[in-house]
Amino acid sequence: MAAVKTLGLFNNFETIKRMLSRVANNLIWLERYMERGNGIISLLKVNFYANQDSPELFSWTPIIQNYNASSEKIHTEDAIECIEYMVFNTSNPNSILNLVTKARENARSVQEHISREMWLCINNYYLYLIRKDLIRKLKEEDPIVFLDELKKYHLMYNGTMDLTQERGSSYYFMNVGKFLERVIQISDFTAMKLIEIAKTSDSLEQSFYWKNLLLSVGGYQLYLKTHKSSFQENHIIRMIFQDKLFPRSMYYCVNKLSRHINKLIEINELEKNNTEFLLGKLESTIKYTTIDGINEQGLNHFISDIKEDIKNISLSINTVYFSHSN
């Protein structure tokens, strides 16, 4: 009897909920897929407008090349065909349809960890995407309305998560995924533009690219408010990489990433190992490199350092769930 009692007591102390490694992994990837979809839709929308203005500057090829990891090569500059490829094509691993399908599979397997509302939101998004008449909507109607409809599902998803998901390990893991992906996205979007910028010496053209980058990450309005309609490379880089209050700046996202990782370490869901160290290194790179410092090493170099750090952080989080899998 005494033994039973002791066990009971022990159990009361054991109320901290431990999360399955597979679940943590699926939560991270659920958010990574959703966030990637959200970013790609923004990119498509911005490029559609720009492409209508100056197709020679804003070609679709760089976008497709960046996201299409499949061996299938696609050569078309037809805007609708490109959007179709990026939204519906099932052999494109980063098509919105594929991303949402994967996000939904992850959500399905962690239903007891996410709010019911989030699951319904993702499931309805998926059901919307597989509607038979949707491609026709893209081809026959306004592509912006089409992309905005998709965007709404992401806005609803993010709002639903904020309002319905309890703060705790699931929420923190999802946010780790979200901000990891966002940091990667900022780096990718910038790198893509840098390639184009390097091709021209015309400063007007270069300013178009910079402006386009601002639009893609969603910082255009803030930029105008802060710097008026004068596009200076240094201001833009500072805003995208170092602004403290702009929610899609590198600084802001790394801060958030660090916050959620630290929460997980605090509640013992994540081992300190070297995640903390790598994160600290990245944070200080972003916070303390001056704009002159960035220019000195070249933005390209700066970005590839960040990407390397992010890759290592991601791997170090991976080791947490892979280390228990054998």
Next chain:
Amino acid sequence: MNNNHHFSSYEQLSNTWDEMYSNNAEIRTPYETIIQYLKNTSKETLIKKEELSKQLFMSQGVTFTVYSDNEGIEKIFPFDIVPRIITAIEWDIIERGIKQRIKALNLFIKDIYNEQFIINDGIVPADLIYNCPNYLREMKGIKVPHDIYVHIAGVDLIRNNDGEFYVLEDNLRTPSGVSYMLENREISKRLYPGILPRNNVRSVANYPNLLYKKLQELSYHKNPNMVLLTPGIYNSAYYEHTTLARLMGIELVEGSDLVVKNHFVYMKTTNGLKQVDIIYRRVDDDFLDPLEFNATSVLGVAGIMAAYRKGNVNIINAPGTGVADDKATYVYVPDMIKYYLNEEPILKNIKTYQLSRPDELEHVIENIKTMVIKKTDGSGGYGMLMGHEASDEEIKDYLDTVRKNPSAFIAQTILKLSTAPCYINGELSPRCIDLRPFALSGKDGIDICPGALTRVALKKGSLVVNSSQGGGSKDTWVIQ
């Protein structure tokens, strides 16, 4: 408005009990409210309701995936919008009958894996047990908590033309379908606002709490770590696994999430290994432990049976319960009830012929057109011969197979499954139905949730209600 035309082409099957109409084509009292509602509703509205029910299933993700050509197609389990109604008096018989049956079956399983009194006393032949592919030698002599083997049972009943309920199958392994009992009710609430309370329909919503309580009581821990083990997303009942895990508040795990160390079962968490006390498994016996059963299984956990034998983990239902719901064992259930409980069976068995007995085989062959022959270890409505609709050649081929191993087959007279009104192509038509209530056994006895899964053979004239073969389901109202 009166839409009697919904009923205009309702042709009752001859010599068959209809749930809605009495023999003189009068509406039975319990159906009056819902029928009145249908009469006052236009065809367009009913079709819209039908459409709504489909949408609700899709948007909630209540689907199963059918795989063909490497492509998965998600489907919903067809749902008929007209509820099936069971009166309090009928329910009382069903409830007492199932409790009695499960009690006896549980004693039988305990007996079979221990002293085997029932064999020694000559009630059940030893051959029957040792020839049964679901008998597990590995379970012999294992002491299971509170002597409960069958924690969850989904007994299939049918109503014959005499108006009585008969047991078709006991389903003591990993019965599925309970999530549809829950989900169908949620849909009814949306389709018929206000009608449920007016009919005093008993609530089924408590099922997950009841199940949790029953399983929790099995453990000596106050807060046992309970998990639901699923074969994974490719399983056709995956939706049910996620739903039950969510509604019970327990972790949904796959075999690869678990590991056995020093005869304890652990789950792999972000913070290391955490011990698991109770496993509600939805993985078949054969795939449970590659060390003891199917060695190629990746769905189970190596070493789990050894941990179970040591009493370090509880597996729900116990392995080896299949020995008691085998179609050959079925024949002996009335005898078990008498033997263990000294009671008369409340629910009847269907007259069953054992084809290993030459006289019975002969009788079956002579009356083949009124017989159904089944494999003793078959399920899902596969591998059966329905005498009344098979061709002479099919009958001949099937009987040839039977003669090779007659003890692997049983035959039953084809019963007249009762019919219930279904809304099909804009009008009500009778379709054959069965009934699967869910019984939960715990240390304080057996409880049955006042509701069930009613399966429907949607094909006209068909007797096969299995979801894999064109079956659908209905909400089932047990009224007070």
